Amino acid sequence: MKTLTNNLRLFWQGALLSYVALFHWMRPIQYMASKILMPLAQMFFFVYLGTFATSADNRTFYIVGNALQIAAVSGIYGMTMSIGGDRDNGTLGYIFGTPANRLVVFMGRAFMNIMDGALGVVIAFTWGVVLMGLDLSNTSIPALALTILITTISTCGLGLLMGCLALITVNVMFVNNFVYFMLLIFSGANIPIAQLPAWIQAISYVLPLTRGIAAARLLVGGAGLLEVTPLLLGELAVGFVYFLVGYILFTVFEVVAKRRGTLDVF
Amino acid sequence: MNLRTLVKYWRTILIVAEMNIRQQLMDGFIVFTVLFQPIIIALLGLFMLKDKGADAAMFVVVGSGLTGLWSSLLFISGGSINFERWTGTLEPLVAVPTPFEVIVFGKNLGNVVQSLVSMVVGYFIAALAFGYKLEIQQPLLFAVSILLAIIAFISFGLVIAPVFVMNPNVRAWQNAMEFPVYILCGFLFPVLLLPAWTNPVSWLLPPYWAAVALHGTSTEGASLNQILFAWGMLLLFSVMDLFIASRLFKLMLYKARADATLGME
Incomplete structure (x- = not known):
């Protein structure tokens, strides 16, 4: 019982402190700008580009795709910096020096980013409804909420893996940006998956977001939860695999770093 | 800063630009x-506008290059003074007889020139991977437009850099300033799609006039009068920005010396 309590405390404190540390350099207004203005501008850009490329009738396709894509802001950037930040700030040695349960530490890094990412997507959908005329009258809101949560979790799974890579590379922002921007193509947020070359389609289906975006589009089109359940289960499975690989790498990197004495070496 | 200063220090400007490019090639973020990033945006645009023909492909190639120019201006030129601060070279640069804004001009030149590489790569991707037969409709006018756009972007960067140094709070808005300019300047779609009230905001942005000139000459979408007007606006903004920048640099250096905060954030 004591171990469980300790782990819960560790989880919560790790979740909270890593999140606070992530934005410590910002004032609330700047935080709001990066959480609200940047996603809104990005959404507007791709929605306008999409409607210019096809027609205004396809507006919903782009709004839903890009609203879900916002999950990657927290999922990729937030997660990577939450984990990689320990190395940058010199706290990685302390973490690896404690007897703390590594799985709990690892999950703690993800928790607030999942909540934050899901909130970002909700805000994006709100912008979609208020400013871009997205019609959610036929949409099962609880099912859409579940889709948002599952998609954010799976995206954070990829983010955890990226975060582990941040522990062994100097060019963290290069990797982050590259993955984030490639998701704009590969996830189907802006291009129907069927129109992509076969090799890109193959990659799309092993990435998070792809199935989540497809499920959200079906839900906005009037489908029920049962119809999108296979997609959501697939999305969850993809996220779990990334999370697992990320955790294994995290533990391997710890062992290797300790053995070689390269914990904080850049 | 004026034209005479730029002519007098042309050699310094070129060397600073070269050094800047060499240094930045080692930085993954840059x-x-x-x-x-512009190449990925070009790929995305080319996939999205696949059915619209070669003109649209050229529009994407030029537009994605412009996104690279703006992002480079915002993130790299905007932080060019702070970069010297972080590396401890700001004090010597300010102390040397060469005016500091000339050095930043050279750095911005390096940034803008290396950003243009993405436009060339985008061109080859569109031609080789997507099979478009791309032709710049008015090559001579396009070349002049590129030159004027480079000058306008550098000059705009000279205004942004001291503003970011003197107002760290503004710098924190960088992330939120990237896509709005892509939208307002019509890099990848015409601004006619936007609500009419946004048009005056577009007119106040030098990158908008760069987009008008470059898109107009590359796809034959603009008349000679329109292109000449865009060139005039680019020159006007360049002169205004250089004038504002010279005042801002004086103010920034005075404040830094008076407050003894040159090397501090």
């Missing part, structure tokens, strides 16, 4: 911003 390489991504000036090269990979």
